[in-house]
Amino acid sequence: MAFNIAIGPRERKSPFYDCTVEDGVTHFTVYNHMYMPVSYGDPEAEYRRLIQGVTMWDVAAERQVEITGPDAERLIRYLTPRDLKDLPIGQGYYVPICDHDGNLINDPLLLRIEEQRFWLSIADTDVLLWVRGVAFEGGFDVEACEPDVSPLAVQGPLSHDVMIPLFGEWINELKHFCFRETELDGIPVVLQRSGWSKQGGYELYLRDSDRGSELWNKVKAAGQPFGIGPGAPNYIERLESSLLSIGADTLWDSDPYEAGLDKMLNLDREDDFIGKAALRALASSGSRRKLVAIVFEGDPIEPNEHPWPIFIDRNRVGSVRSAGYSPRRKSNIGFALIDRAHQDEGTMLDIRNGQQSFLGEIVKFPIVEPGTPLPDDDWDIELI
């Protein structure tokens, strides 16, 4: 189905909005009350650029929640079940955030910008409200706000070649998730080696929204020799590479075990954190459901618009949350939430989309190993 999106002042526009329009954006979503591009109308080209070349994404909708003040570090540690240990400036951390019942409410990247200044680079829920509610009622001496910071992602195996002439050789030393405050011809940015793909890349956190077009155009110009083009967080690549999308793959009552974030949970920590008791109970009882990777037969599908029910022996056991065709696996693939009793690899599934039934199977994450090349043969499938 194709519908228009209403454009008005209720949703906010990115500092890169004008440039994305000029570069031909065709589809938006709304993310953190902001328009976010999801397609420029040629999904195959966008996917190819990400896997084989370099692409740039307006991800300003990944808003930052900034926490400052004497209790900033104490609050950060209280907000996540992950044990953050040293928390050096310049190192990013992936931090699940749970509520007091152990529900997963967001999965941001945490950046310590200064000794007492932290950013949570958030997925699509109002973490700012959560943090402010917890901080004030919990008696933490902090300020929490949304600063003027808007990420621009440069992703793909050639992203490094684009960034070196812009920022210099020092970025060769940047380890994954590490970052540095810097500038590009006077435009203030935080440059991090990160991004929502497994193809390598960087995120430039623009710190002055008046200079969005300027930054976009500099990156675009530097990328011309490498065939850079616009794109967006890539639906197919993230399924292949097993990157979680809160809201798409999880529900409001999903817990971090269910979402496969076990390694991020340090329940033996002595200090208190939100959800500790609930998560410990879950660790011993086990989650009701599990997010699993699936492959399934049939002609290449278009990404699903709705969740699809899954059956085993005519019993409903879960639903496909996100699915599409993988050119690298050469199969339909997806993520599904499955009752715990049926979570094992190799389990066969009966997937129904209303018109058709597909034979599916649970496989291990990631569905496609990092570094897997595109097949040489031309594919002319529709990837919308």
Added chain:
Amino acid sequence: MAFNIAIGPRERKSPFYDCTVEDGVTHFTVYNHMYMPVSYGDPEAEYRRLIQGVTMWDVAAERQVEITGPDAERLIRYLTPRDLKDLPIGQGYYVPICDHDGNLINDPLLLRIEEQRFWLSIADTDVLLWVRGVAFEGGFDVEACEPDVSPLAVQGPLSHDVMIPLFGEWINELKHFCFRETELDGIPVVLQRSGWSKQGGYELYLRDSDRGSELWNKVKAAGQPFGIGPGAPNYIERLESSLLSIGADTLWDSDPYEAGLDKMLNLDREDDFIGKAALRALASSGSRRKLVAIVFEGDPIEPNEHPWPIFIDRNRVGSVRSAGYSPRRKSNIGFALIDRAHQDEGTMLDIRNGQQSFLGEIVKFPIVEPGTPLPDDDWDIELI
């Protein structure tokens, strides 16, 4: 500009989604992580039906935050600066919700469903996270969740004629904002006399999402003799009638004085509530800005896609947040955020939209008095 919206499982679909598609929805927005129809492609017809007849709207995206438990009433009173006095079951209240700094974070309707069961029928921010954060850290003994409740609005002067055959004569006794738990051929609903227009109407809070199509079709059938048709919260009518849209008319740091909610604030209350100190300080210092109603000259405009800057004597004094052409005022109209020094009625404004400059004036709320009829003359203006 016309762009597509990506349809997928990350945003939730209303129980009325299939019916809205069948009835020809053309434009969506995203509201509380849910697709919400905003147009069926004929804005003039949708406006006429609301002003002169009856229309039905999928407003399932007005999600409910349900609060239950021994401290439920105490928490409700703590969440809002409004003094709620008796809080009888069956009476709704419009309740601004502020954070501890006095920022307006939502403006829900409050419904007391049972003695210890409240709903907040919310605008577009994650109030559930706010309530849960405040409740747990503040030591309130409550549960807070999003129940399976999805409002369907029936609005317009003939809405009453549609509802009587469906529910019976008792609804004649329903006062504005009052509600009752009832059912329609076994479909459980809460029926409230309310709705986001000044044309009269009802909201049916569907309590079983499996029965959305059934409810939609029953209302549609009952409305046929009165020319019912689909619509959506109406952009032009709400400007004419002065209904606030959080996010469109306000910013994250807007306070309730700025938004004109003075009458809802009872700062002399002896019991504590969130934002008390900040709002008292604001009451004495005054807000920086004020939301004002404006009219401005020129050919009928299309609704603005971006805020437009406003100048007085070449100084930037604010911005137009929401604007469009009013067939009943026969003028361009809108809401603007203006520096406090310039908030008086009659103040003349220089409004610029990038291409043009318009002479505007601050007028009093509401821009169009309730009950104002449509002009007889045909208008063939574009209202998209």
